[in-house]
Structure formats: structure tokens, C-alpha cells
Amino acid sequence: MNYLPHDIVLNILGRVLVKSVIRLRCVCKSWDSLITTPSFISAHLNHNNDNKYNGNDxxxxxxxxxxxxxxxxxxxxxxxxxxxxxxxxxxxxxxxxxxxxxxxxxxxxxxxxxxxxxxxxxxxxxxxxxxxxxxxxxxxxxxxxxxxxxxxxxxxxxxxxxxxxxxxxxxxxxxxxxxxxxxxxxxxxxxxxxxxxxxxxDVWFNEDFLSPIPLLQRTCIASLRGKLAFIGKLAFIGQSSFQYSIWVMTDYGVVEFWNKLFVVPFERLAYWVRFTNYGSLMVGYRSAPFNRQGMKYALIDIETLQEKKDPDIQHPSFIAxxxxxxxxxxxxxxxxx
Known part of the structure; x- marks a missing residue:
């Protein structure tokens, strides 16, 4: 390894998994010093960020x-x-x-x-x-x-x-x-x-930043594959069904570029809605009215709008x-x- 140029060693180590990088600190003092520098930590992080949203997050x-x-x-x-x-x-x-x-x-x-x-x-x-x-x-x-x-x-x-x-x-x-x-x-x-x-x-954010979006209830800001997203309850359908409108800002910072992607019909009132990096919609709802035992969760495919599975998540849970x-x-x- 002493014959390899420093920049090549740096490039290789920057692509190694974290647990392996930690073990490689024991190889020699120079590698330990390199791996613990802020510049290497940032380079390793940037490489991982470049490979986001590949389905293995x-x-x-x-x-x-x-x-x-x-x-x-x-x-x-x-x-x-x-x-x-x-x-x-x-x-x-x-x-x-x-x-x-x-x-x-x-x-x-x-x-x-x-x-x-x-x-x-x-x-x-x-x-x-x-x-x-x-x-x-x-x-x-x-x-x-x-x-x-x-x-x-x-x-x-x-x-x-x-x-x-x-x-x-x-x-x-x-x-x-x-x-x-x-x-x-x-x-x-x-x-x-x-x-x-x-x-x-706050006034500017409410009146200008979200101005192209109709007034929604139970709204939240989220991230969808690295883009700013906006989720809100759009309307009631009958007594027990709801619609959730999903908007994404395609050009960050330009209010005119809020685009409505789709509307998700859901049979229950959602109290918690988020996106995963892959793009699935995670929804939290009460399993029954006034149920004190907690929330239930559903994972929804945003392309088919079908519920994919019921994840095994304990309540109340914080997800990131x-x-x-x-x-x-x-x-x-x-x-x-």
C-alpha cells in the first residue's frame, strides 16, 4: 500500500462502508490520522449522499x-x-x-x-x-x-x-x-x-411561500427524494374517508414551481404523514376511535396508491x-x- 498515491488511497477509503473504515484505522497511524480528519469525514459523507435514493436506504x-x-x-x-x-x-x-x-x-x-x-x-x-x-x-x-x-x-x-x-x-x-x-x-x-x-x-412563509397551494387542514412539510414536499388533508369523502393532497417544489425557492403530484384517498383520518427516502408514504392513524393503546401505521406506494404493508412499529414511535x-x-x- 505504500506504493499507492495518497489521492488513490483517499478515494478508495472514501467508498468503504463505515464499519470497515473504523477497522481500517488499526492498519497504521497514517490511516488513523487520515480517517479522523474533518476533510475525510466530509468526503466520505458526500460519497454516501451521492448514492442516496437507490432503494437501499x-x-x-x-x-x-x-x-x-x-x-x-x-x-x-x-x-x-x-x-x-x-x-x-x-x-x-x-x-x-x-x-x-x-x-x-x-x-x-x-x-x-x-x-x-x-x-x-x-x-x-x-x-x-x-x-x-x-x-x-x-x-x-x-x-x-x-x-x-x-x-x-x-x-x-x-x-x-x-x-x-x-x-x-x-x-x-x-x-x-x-x-x-x-x-x-x-x-x-x-x-x-x-x-x-x-x-x-412566519407571515411571509404562510402567505407567499405556500400561496399557490389551496388551504389545507392538518398540513405538514416533508421531503420527497430530496425535494421539498407539502402534505395536507384536502377534503372529506363521506363520513369516514379522506383525501390527502401531495405537492412538491420542483425548483427550490421559486413559489411558482409548486406542483401537485397526486391525491391520496385514505379510509381513516391520518394523524401523522411522512415520506421515506424511497418515496413511499408512511401514514399513522388510530386503530379505533379513542383508542389509547396507540397508533397503527401503513406504508403506501405513491405510484399505485395502494397500501403495501402494515409495518411492525411500536407506538408512539418517532421515525426518521x-x-x-x-x-x-x-x-x-x-x-x-
């Missing part, structure tokens, strides 16, 4: 310890002591493996905030937030937020491609008497800062796209397990 879903305890109690089984994430194939939802979460929360009310480039953001109701990459077996507990005692808090997790950074946004819902308070955590600085935002931003990556391998204040 992954999905990850999690039921909190509290939810698993309720389900176990209903089924007369002993409740589990830890939360578990399940990795499955995006296209079929067939399970690949279960991954035990390697850290504890102070509250039973936990959620998966989001997933970006193989990095998961998990949080509980006590403002305890973790970033976790199960592929490299590393996690990071975020410092305590700077804003205290916020009401109706919503968390968001995203990747900023402009500076190759990851951000967690924490915001309170605004009212006429209490304006929104927003703070943002940045991974590169490992710190929170308060963010000022004008109310007109997932991929293997080296993100967090070179992070500061990161714990291994």
Missing part, C-alpha cells in the same frame, strides 16, 4: 421507554429498562437490527428530534439533549440551554451545508401576549445562543431517515461506548 424508529412500558403493561409483559432504536430498510420497513440507546434520560418523556447524515438528536422533557451516531458508537450530551422555563417548547435539528455544521433549534410557541423565544445550539462552537427573529418571517456516516468521529467532548 435505511429508516430508524424509536419508541420511548415510557411508551414501551405502556405497551408491555397492556400485553402483560415486563417493561424494558432502556429505549431501543430499530433500523429497517426504507423501501420495505423490514427490520435490520435493534440498537440500544447508550445513555439515560432524566425523564420518561423522550423523543427523537431528527436525523441528519447519520447523526441522531434525542431529547427529553427536562431539556436533556444528546447527539448520537450509532455507526461509530459515539454520543455527545449538549450543554444546558441558556433560556429557562420556556412554555410549549419545540425542538428542531438540521445540517447547514454552507459551513458543514449541525444545529439544534429550541423555540417556544408565540402568542399575542408572549412573543416567541428562540435559541440555537451549534456543534462547531458547542454552545447555545439566543436568536432574534421577526414575526414577519437514517444512513451510516463518520460524523462525530472527530468531535470534541464526545463519549465512546
Amino acid at each position: 435505511y429508516i430508524i424508529h424509536m419508541a420511548s421507554w415510557k411508551a414501551r412500558r405502556l405497551v408491555s403493561s397492556y400485553r402483560s409483559k415486563s417493561p424494558p429498562k432502556t429505549s431501543i432504536c430499530t433500523v429497517a430498510f426504507d423501501r420495505t420497513f423490514d427490520k435490520i437490527s435493534d440498537i440500544e440507546i447508550p445513555f439515560d434520560f432524566t425523564s420518561d418523556c423522550t423523543q427523537m428530534v431528527g436525523s441528519c447524515n447519520g447523526l441522531l438528536c434525542l431529547a427529553d422533557s427536562n431539556n436533556v439533549i444528546y447527539l448520537w451516531n450509532p455507526s461509530v458508537r459515539k454520543f455527545k450530551k449538549l450543554p444546558h440551554p441558556c433560556l429557562e422555563n420556556l412554555n410549549n417548547v419545540t425542538l428542531g435539528f438540521a445540517y447547514c451545508s454552507e459551513n458543514n455544521d449541525y444545529k439544534v433549534v429550541r423555540t417556544s410557541h408565540s402568542t399575542s401576549l408572549s412573543p416567541s423565544e428562540i435559541e440555537m445550539y451549534t456543534l462547531s462552537s458547542d454552545s447555545w445562543r439566543q436568536v432574534e427573529i421577526s414575526v414577519t418571517t 431517515s437514517f444512513m451510516e456516516s463518520l460524523v462525530l468521529l472527530d468531535g470534541r467532548n464526545v463519549e465512546s461506548y
Whole structure:
């Protein structure tokens, strides 16, 4: 291998699976130094992103310890002591493996905030937030937020491609008497800062950005094969049937390029609608009116509009796209397990 040019070695290693790359760190000191550099981690990630949407993508879903305890109690089984994430194939939802979460929360009310480039953001109701990459077996507990005692808090997790950074946004819902308070955590600085935002931003988004789309109820923003998508309940059909309208922005940032792809008829009122990377529609609904045992899920083929299968997902479940990556391998204040 000493006779191979450095750029060829870099090209080869950038195409190797994450678990194999981790093992290759033991080959020599130069490879270990190369693999742990931010430039190599980014190059490896970019190669994986270039091969997205090929039908071999992954999905990850999690039921909190509290939810698993309720389900176990209903089924007369002993409740589990830890939360578990399940990795499955995006296209079929067939399970690949279960991954035990390697850290504890102070509250039973936990959620998966989001997933970006193989990095998961998990949080509980006590403002305890973790970033976790199960592929490299590393996690990071975020410092305590700077804003205290916020009401109706919503968390968001995203990747900023402009500076190759990851951000967690924490915001309170605004009212006429209490304006929104927003703070943002940045991974590169490992710190929170308060963010000022004008109310007109939300007004512009509602009136201009979505203006070509008719008024829809129970709407949500999603991603369909890398494009911005909009889902909403369009109309009632009879007493127990509904229609959901699916729109996609074909030219990002241009409001005139919102195109309606199709309308999905569904026999039950959906409380949760998302797309998988492959393009299937995942719908969550109550199995019966006022059923407290949880939600049922259906996987719908958007080409045939037929229900493909009933995935084996525990309720309540948080579902996100997932991929293997080296993100967090070179992070500061990161714990291994």
C-alpha cells in the first residue's frame, strides 16, 4: 500500500462502508490520522449522499421507554429498562437490527428530534439533549440551554451545508401576549445562543411561500427524494374517508414551481404523514376511535396508491431517515461506548 498515491488511497477509503473504515484505522497511524480528519469525514459523507435514493436506504424508529412500558403493561409483559432504536430498510420497513440507546434520560418523556447524515438528536422533557451516531458508537450530551422555563417548547435539528455544521433549534410557541423565544445550539462552537427573529418571517412563509397551494387542514412539510414536499388533508369523502393532497417544489425557492403530484384517498383520518427516502408514504392513524393503546401505521406506494404493508412499529414511535456516516468521529467532548 505504500506504493499507492495518497489521492488513490483517499478515494478508495472514501467508498468503504463505515464499519470497515473504523477497522481500517488499526492498519497504521497514517490511516488513523487520515480517517479522523474533518476533510475525510466530509468526503466520505458526500460519497454516501451521492448514492442516496437507490432503494437501499435505511429508516430508524424509536419508541420511548415510557411508551414501551405502556405497551408491555397492556400485553402483560415486563417493561424494558432502556429505549431501543430499530433500523429497517426504507423501501420495505423490514427490520435490520435493534440498537440500544447508550445513555439515560432524566425523564420518561423522550423523543427523537431528527436525523441528519447519520447523526441522531434525542431529547427529553427536562431539556436533556444528546447527539448520537450509532455507526461509530459515539454520543455527545449538549450543554444546558441558556433560556429557562420556556412554555410549549419545540425542538428542531438540521445540517447547514454552507459551513458543514449541525444545529439544534429550541423555540417556544408565540402568542399575542408572549412573543416567541428562540435559541440555537451549534456543534462547531458547542454552545447555545439566543436568536432574534421577526414575526414577519412566519407571515411571509404562510402567505407567499405556500400561496399557490389551496388551504389545507392538518398540513405538514416533508421531503420527497430530496425535494421539498407539502402534505395536507384536502377534503372529506363521506363520513369516514379522506383525501390527502401531495405537492412538491420542483425548483427550490421559486413559489411558482409548486406542483401537485397526486391525491391520496385514505379510509381513516391520518394523524401523522411522512415520506421515506424511497418515496413511499408512511401514514399513522388510530386503530379505533379513542383508542389509547396507540397508533397503527401503513406504508403506501405513491405510484399505485395502494397500501403495501402494515409495518411492525411500536407506538408512539418517532421515525426518521437514517444512513451510516463518520460524523462525530472527530468531535470534541464526545463519549465512546
